[in-house]
Amino acid sequence: METLINLSELLFKKYPNSANKLVTIFKKYNIKYKVLENTNDIWVRDFMPFCLDNGQLVSYIYNPDYLQDQFYKKTITKIHYKKNHLNLVLDGGNFVRYRNKAIMTDKIFKENPKKSKDEIINEIKSICMLDELIIIPKQPYDYLGHSDSMVRFIDENSVLINDFSIESTTFNTMLKKALNNSNLRILSMKYSDNFFNENRNWGAYLNFLKIDNLIILPIYGISEDKLAINQLQNIYSDYIIETIELNEIIEVGGAIHCITNEIF
DSSP: OEEEEEHHHHHOOOOHHHHHHHHHHHHHHOEEEEEEEOOOOHHHHHHHHHEEEEEEEEEEOOOOOOSHHHHHHOOOOOOOOSSSSEEEOOGGGOOOEEEEEEETTTTTTTTOSSSSSSHHHHHHHHHTTEEEEEOOOTTTTTTTTGGGGEEHHHHTTTTEEEEEGGOOHHHHHHHHHHHTTOOOOEEEEEOOSSSSSSOOOGGGGGGEEEEEEEEEEEEETHHHHHHHHHHHHHTTTTSEEEEEEHHHTTTTTOOTTTTEEEOO
């Protein structure tokens, strides 16, 4: 199954250094990529249709609440809806899938108030051919409400989460409870006590890109990187870990998973 990675042309215009570093990695591992023209921002994960394992593309309504101000509305990229379409408002960054399971934050309910929780869950499960949709609480201070900065699958029965106990033991407990309800084994990405500060209010390491047996890991260029790399190497021991320093992207609210979108 060959993977094609979508990137926005704006990424090359606004952040050429990061874009070129990423392309260098793609070329090293013979990963095909496509540069999308006429996008209004770099976050292709959030508005491009996501791809199921059988190659089918699923579109959705991209109209996030955090872009409703007139200044930001112009950054919303409109796409042509696919045959498999979710008539729901959501961001692709709030859809973390492994085979027949997916994880989303409860922001999906707030974004679609005219539908019941059961209606929303059943529609997503049906269109995306899921056996299970796991709903986790949104981080209280995260206006994006994306699950891909919080949790990633290790395998079908195991997940890796950012360790939120440093910030809030209450929220960390709530998150683990939601995942435990689905009988998932939980591992936590640990951080040193001084990692989080006013300039680093989220752990971008979990926002990696996984392609076949390769993980492209965003790093900051700080000593904490070594701790993160060691943890990922132990957890994903069958994968090659390739790092990419993405500070300029992380500073504007995303990392490598946010700026990419894959098609199988």
